Amino acid sequence: MDSKGHILLIIVGAFIVIALIPILISVFFWQAKIIMQILMIFVLYTTVRGFLGAGNLTLIVSAVLIYFMVFKWFELFLGLYILQILLGLQFLSVIIWGIGTNMKKG
Numbered sequence: 001m002d003s004k005g006h007i008l009l010i011i012v013g014a015f016i017v018i019a020l021i022p023i024l025i026s027v028f029f030w031q032a033k034i035i036m037q038i039l040m041i042f043v044l045y046t047t048v049r050g051f052l053g054a055g056n057l058t059l060i061v062s063a064v065l066i067y068f069m070v071f072k073w074f075e076l077f078l079g080l081y082i083l084q085i086l087l088g089l090q091f092l093s094v095i096i097w098g099i100g101t102n103m104k105k106g
Contacts, residue, residue, distance in 0.1 A: 018086065019079035026078060036078060040070050043081075 026033035048062045069077040 015083065015086075019082055022078055022082050023075045026075070033074075037070050037074065040074075040077070040081060041066055044069060 022036065026036055044065050045058075045062045048065065049058050052058045052061065
């Protein structure tokens with residue numbers, strides 16, 4: 001088996017671990033869970049307001065999204081939110097650079 005293909009498994013594993021760390025923190029420390037929920041509420045509201053503008057429809061859509069994403073399925077969406085932040089901060093560019101340099105060596 002080619003040893004160059006294992007780097008992709010390591011990267012996927014690292015992403016899973018990075019997504020699980022905030023979930024574990026929020027499970028063991030209730031203060032962190034409340035802070036992360038408040039942060040996600042503000043992010044959801046500002047995102048919906050940016051798309052729909054100020055008005056009643058914004059409040060209704062935000063309320064539905066906040067209920068499902070923050071209170072009902074918090075752990076799932078917290079992990080996805082962390083991955084979105086990493087993508088926004090160009091975290092993947094470092095990994096792509098590392099893959100490129102490892103492939104040039106052989």
